[in-house]
Amino acid sequence: MKKEEVSEYLKEMATLLELSGENPFKVKAYYDAGRIVLSLDDFDGLVKEKKLNKIKGIGPSISEFIYTIYEKGSHPTLEELKKKFNLEFLELLKIPNLGPKKLLTLQKELNITSIQDLKYAIYENRLVNLSGFGKKTQDKLKEAIKFYESVKGKLLLNEAMALEEKILKKYEGIYPVGQLRRRAQTIDCLEFLLKEIPLENFAGNLKEKDFVLEGEVAKFNFEGYSVKIYKGGENFYKKLFELTGSKEHIEKIEELGKIDDNLSSEEEIYERKGLDFIPPEMREGIGEIEIAKRHLISKVVDFKDILGAFHNHTIESDGASKIEDYIKVAREIGFKFIGIADHSRTAKYAGGLEKEELLNQIKEIENLSKENNFLIFSGIESDILLNGNLDYEDDVLSLLDYVVGSIHSSFNLSKEEQMARILKAISNKHLKIFGHPQGRILLGRKGYEVDIEKVLEKLAEGKKWIELNSNPLRLDLDFSFIPLAQSLNVPVCINPDAHISNDLKDVFYGVWMARKGILFKENCVNAWDIEKIKEELNYYEKRR
Incomplete structure (x- = not known):
C-alpha cells in the first residue's frame, strides 16, 4: 500500500474520531500523522521493520494502526467507528467548507443527516439564524452543494492513472481510451477497449458484483468508480x-x-x-x-525537455522536505536545477517566513548549491495582499532570483476588485511568476473571478511568466488558455507546487496539460537553456 493511501486512512480516522467527540489531542495526532507519513522517504522500509514509532509525532498506537492498515487494508477500530454513522451522513463531509464541527452542529440542532436534508434546510432558510452559520454561510453551502453534485463520481488525473494501473494489471488485453487516454484534467469514467478477446468471453471472466453487459459495452464499478470496456476485434x-x-x-x-x-x-x-x-x-x-x-508536433514541449521547476516548499514553511531532499529527487529525475519558493510571512497558516528567516534561507541556498554542485534558485511565494501589494520590502525582494505572486485569501471579491488587486501585483517590478492564476481546486472549489486575457496582457507588458501549476488538484492555468498566452508571448512556467520532495515528479502532470494546449518548447520556461533562464532572472547582475 502506498503512503498516500495510508495518509488518507489516517485522515479518515481523525475525522471519525472528531465526529465521535473524541479527545481533540487524539484527533490532532491522527491528522498530524497523515501529514508526517507523506514526508517519509523510506515509508515502506520503516513499516516492514516496524520502526515507525521512532518518527517524531507517530506514537505506539498510531504505529500499530498504520501497520494494520498497511497489511490488511483496514483496521477494526476504523470499521467500528464507520458503523456509528450512515453513509449519507458521512457524504456530507465531502461538501466544501463543511467540516466535522459544523456538521455536528447541523445534526444536533436541525437533525440533518444527509445532503437532501441540508438542501431542504437551506431551502427553508433554517441556517440563517443558526449559531456559527448565518445567511452568508448558507449561500456558500448552497453553491458548494451544487458544485459537489456536478463533480460527484469524477476522478482527478492522478487518481485515474492509479486506478488505470490496477485495472491493466487485473485484466489483460484492454487498452485505455476516452478521457483517460487523453489525460484529461478530470475523468468521468474509466474507459477501455478490448483488442482481440471477444467481449462475451471477457465478460464471462468478470468477477465484479455489479457487472452489466449492454450491447457492445461491459459496465461495472471498480473501487467505487465507473468503468466501461468496449468491444474491439x-x-x-x-x-x-x-x-x-x-x-x-x-x-x-x-x-x-x-x-x-x-x-x-x-x-x-x-x-x-x-x-x-x-x-x-x-x-x-x-x-x-x-x-x-x-x-x-515535434516542437511541442515533451517530458524529456523539462530541466527543473521553481515553485517548491520546504520544512521552513509548510513543506515536509529539506532542500537536500529536493536536490536528491531532482537529480533522480534528470533535472538540472530547482527553485525554492516557500510561503511569505503573511501566510501564518502555512508557516510563512519572517524577514530574517528568508534572509537566512537565501544564504543557505547559496551554500547548498555550491556544496552539492547543483543549481538552486532562491525565490518566495509571496501572498498577493488585499491591496495588491507583495509581502516584504523592496530591498528584501531584490535579493531573490524571482518572486511567485499568488492569491491565497479573499476569493469572494468581485471581478473588478480581484482584477485591480492582481494587476497591481503584476505591476510590481519584483513579481516574475503569477502563481496558480485561476485559484481553483479541481473537484474541490471554483476559482476566484478573474479575466485571464487581461492578466496575460499585463504579464506580456512586463515580460513576466504565468504558472501552469501541475499539482493534480490544480492544473492551473487551464490548458485552454495556453494558445492565448503564446499569442501574447507570455512564457509558461510549469511548477509542481511541491510540499514534499517526491512531489517534484508532479511537474509531469503539467506537461500533459502543456501538450494539450500545444505549448511549444520555446515558450516553456522549464525547457529553456539554463543560461537563458539566468539571463531572464538577472541572475549574474544580482550577484555582483
Missing part, C-alpha cells in the same frame, strides 16, 4: 481512434476524409491525411490539426 485501430479523441478532434479529422477500415496502426490515420501523428493527449480540437499539417 475488427477495425481495432479505427475504434481506438474514435473512442480516444474529443468530439471536436474527430470531426476535424473526418472533414479531411473518411477514416478507413482495417488499419495496421493509428499512425496510418494521420499519415494518410498528410499529418504528423497527433498523440492522444493532444486530441482536444484546439489547434493540434493545424500544427500537425505544418509538421510542428
Whole structure:
C-alpha cells in the first residue's frame, strides 16, 4: 500500500474520531500523522521493520494502526467507528467548507443527516439564524452543494492513472481510451477497449458484483468508480481512434476524409491525411490539426525537455522536505536545477517566513548549491495582499532570483476588485511568476473571478511568466488558455507546487496539460537553456 493511501486512512480516522467527540489531542495526532507519513522517504522500509514509532509525532498506537492498515487494508477500530454513522451522513463531509464541527452542529440542532436534508434546510432558510452559520454561510453551502453534485463520481488525473494501473494489471488485453487516454484534467469514467478477446468471453471472466453487459459495452464499478470496456476485434485501430479523441478532434479529422477500415496502426490515420501523428493527449480540437499539417508536433514541449521547476516548499514553511531532499529527487529525475519558493510571512497558516528567516534561507541556498554542485534558485511565494501589494520590502525582494505572486485569501471579491488587486501585483517590478492564476481546486472549489486575457496582457507588458501549476488538484492555468498566452508571448512556467520532495515528479502532470494546449518548447520556461533562464532572472547582475 502506498503512503498516500495510508495518509488518507489516517485522515479518515481523525475525522471519525472528531465526529465521535473524541479527545481533540487524539484527533490532532491522527491528522498530524497523515501529514508526517507523506514526508517519509523510506515509508515502506520503516513499516516492514516496524520502526515507525521512532518518527517524531507517530506514537505506539498510531504505529500499530498504520501497520494494520498497511497489511490488511483496514483496521477494526476504523470499521467500528464507520458503523456509528450512515453513509449519507458521512457524504456530507465531502461538501466544501463543511467540516466535522459544523456538521455536528447541523445534526444536533436541525437533525440533518444527509445532503437532501441540508438542501431542504437551506431551502427553508433554517441556517440563517443558526449559531456559527448565518445567511452568508448558507449561500456558500448552497453553491458548494451544487458544485459537489456536478463533480460527484469524477476522478482527478492522478487518481485515474492509479486506478488505470490496477485495472491493466487485473485484466489483460484492454487498452485505455476516452478521457483517460487523453489525460484529461478530470475523468468521468474509466474507459477501455478490448483488442482481440471477444467481449462475451471477457465478460464471462468478470468477477465484479455489479457487472452489466449492454450491447457492445461491459459496465461495472471498480473501487467505487465507473468503468466501461468496449468491444474491439475488427477495425481495432479505427475504434481506438474514435473512442480516444474529443468530439471536436474527430470531426476535424473526418472533414479531411473518411477514416478507413482495417488499419495496421493509428499512425496510418494521420499519415494518410498528410499529418504528423497527433498523440492522444493532444486530441482536444484546439489547434493540434493545424500544427500537425505544418509538421510542428515535434516542437511541442515533451517530458524529456523539462530541466527543473521553481515553485517548491520546504520544512521552513509548510513543506515536509529539506532542500537536500529536493536536490536528491531532482537529480533522480534528470533535472538540472530547482527553485525554492516557500510561503511569505503573511501566510501564518502555512508557516510563512519572517524577514530574517528568508534572509537566512537565501544564504543557505547559496551554500547548498555550491556544496552539492547543483543549481538552486532562491525565490518566495509571496501572498498577493488585499491591496495588491507583495509581502516584504523592496530591498528584501531584490535579493531573490524571482518572486511567485499568488492569491491565497479573499476569493469572494468581485471581478473588478480581484482584477485591480492582481494587476497591481503584476505591476510590481519584483513579481516574475503569477502563481496558480485561476485559484481553483479541481473537484474541490471554483476559482476566484478573474479575466485571464487581461492578466496575460499585463504579464506580456512586463515580460513576466504565468504558472501552469501541475499539482493534480490544480492544473492551473487551464490548458485552454495556453494558445492565448503564446499569442501574447507570455512564457509558461510549469511548477509542481511541491510540499514534499517526491512531489517534484508532479511537474509531469503539467506537461500533459502543456501538450494539450500545444505549448511549444520555446515558450516553456522549464525547457529553456539554463543560461537563458539566468539571463531572464538577472541572475549574474544580482550577484555582483
